[in-house]
């Protein structure tokens with residue numbers, strides 16, 4: 001129907017718009033001309049531009065087809081009506097029958113009741129919505145995908161008109177009116193622990209594209225090829241030299257990122273955009289806008305993360321196109337820099353001076369995001385999922401990142417700054433104190449010894465055994481290796497990781513937990529049917545038993561990786577005794593196979609089950625005989641005991657680990673294991689909470705595995721505790737069950753000088 005539904009048509013339209021941009025005229029006159037040309041070109045009766053004004057209001061600024069008296073009068077809030085919906089989601093909307101759409105907000109002054117079909121796209125610049133561009137037709141018609149694309153391309157030109165000034169007051173285009181002086185606190189999600197303070201540096205300062213439309217597509221494609229080549233070379237260089245890239249999975253993370261640069265789909269989408277008449281840099285930006293819109297739609301954390309990598313790559317490519325590849329980082333980074341970004345890729349983080357980088361805050365991001373994995377390895381706190389971060393933080397703002405409490409303070413007032421300065425001082429003092437006792441045994445004042453182990457998931461975590469003075473690794477989450485890989489790691493790759501983990505542990509025990517995928521642990525390369533309740537769905541040992549080849553390969557890799565050393569393996573999410581039996585029989589098959597092949601067998605094998613599903617407790621009486629050890633996964637155990645999603649922030653504080661039912665169940669598990677002299681540990685997060693650890697000692701636990709940073713506080717607690725005394729107090733408490741066990745234990749600790 002319209003001539004713009006083809007690359008040539010789009011190119012002609014862009015050319016006409018470029019002519020308008022080249023002529024003198026006020027921005028308002030330009031907008032008026034632009035809507036007229038678009039309407040004519042797209043054979044639409046209406047074309048309108050809405051511009052974002054202060055207070056998150058979209059104002060009709062120019063229209064061809066709607067009543068002129070509506071211009072500067074019709075206003076919609078973000079989220080209100082179809083226009084507001086586009087602005088809030090930053091994605092296009094196409095409707096054959098707009099009038100009957102539930103979101104349609106009728107504005108009589110526009111006279112739009114006679115138009116049925118509707119197509120709108122966001123006007124985006126540097127990821128921010130500056131307005132909305134709409135076309136309408138009287139008849140019901142379906143706009144094609146090409147037409148949507150064309151309108152998106154045109155919207156980029158409109159974005160330049162708006163951003164170039166004088167359309168609205170420049171101050172209105174600032175992230176949010178009047179916020180520059182206001183202090184605020186934003187809630188987020190801790191992606192890497194720690195507290196730090198510093199000055200906000202926007203990770204991607206706006207890249208301004210001055211040239212949107214190009215005369216010669218072939219020349220632009222040449223420029224693109226050249227920039228792509230330069231970017232790939234620079235990435236290879238980074239891979240070869242980066243300090244983090246040297247270690248195991250970290251290299252894999254960066255290699256995965258590097259592979260995107262070879263993604264043909266990505267490159268060809270950019271070329272297509274060039275063919276519509278855009279310059280190479282505008283084409284990259286257009287594809288980037290699409291990626292960002294997709295990111296907003298996709299809920300799958302792993303896919304979002306991949307799109308985020310792609311987004312970063314686009315920025316990188318942009319800088320190569322604009323000849324700014326070497327100056328992407330402000331030369332004069334503040335000594336204490338806090339990076340602020342919508343999202344960032346792992347390689348981007350490594351671009352910054354490690355010594356000056358004190359923290360990272362992201363508007364998006366998940367715990368498994370590549371950037372979070374790298375940041376944890378570098379010991380930099382990261383806060384993610386900070387809503388509206390990019391709109392609320394300005395470059396140069398003083399920030400405090402409190403990863404431990406999942407909060408960000410923006411322009412904190414003096415008293416908060418002092419409180420945090422004090423907290424950071426105490427923290428570093430405590431860390432020094434923990435470091436000083438790290439080689440002392442974890443023994444109570446009355447001589448009860450407790451084994452403290454660390455939880456790990458990446459090779460970079462293994463040296464924490466030594467750093468924290470731990471007895472070994474009580475939980476090695478093998479799925480992390482799978483999660484950061486690009487495809488299923490084969491036996492050789494897995495064997496290499498397990499071997500290196502054992503090598504690096506210097507003879508201290510490592511307990512490998514077999515693959516616990518499913519639920520929130522998603523593998524990008526394994527497309528699965530969506531599940532309504534993935535946490536209770538097909539996951540962990542259920543997958544391993546239904547896809548025995550997967551488990552057998554892993555067991556084979558573990559046997560090979562052990563190279564004759566002792567091997568300890570545990571199975572996650574066992575709900576019924578037969579599941580453990582079946583998994584163990586697969587292990588036996590692999591051991592037989594290895595022995596027939598003349599391979600070296602582990603000198604000793606210990607096989608255990610995690611108790612994460614309450615049903616397993618009721619089968620311990622018959623199962624314990626066949627187990628070498630039991631490890632309680634309190635994170636999942638609590639989730640299933642209370643039917644409370646462990647990832648739901650609304651429920652995070654609702655059920656305490658020390659609530660009566662949880663304590664009772666833990667006590668029953670410990671009693672059952674101790675009665676049979678069965679090795680027992682607990683490796684969920686509660687092990688690292690000193691108060692909860694006091695309760696666990698009373699219940700009979702003597703082995704705890706936790707995040708490395710928790711070892712110090714738990715060791716200090718143990719070394720200052722008289723367990724006999726606590727047990728007398730505990731017995732009193734048990735005589736009449738209490739619902740405020742945590743505060744009772746806190747009182748005991750305070751009264752008896754227990755270090756917390």
Ligand code: PEP
Nearest residue numbers: 612633634635636683684
């Ligand atoms: C647990 O559930 O407590 C546990 C240790 O396993 P994960 O946190 O990996 O599910």
Ligand code: MG
Nearest residue numbers: 612633635636
């Ligand atoms: Mg678990």
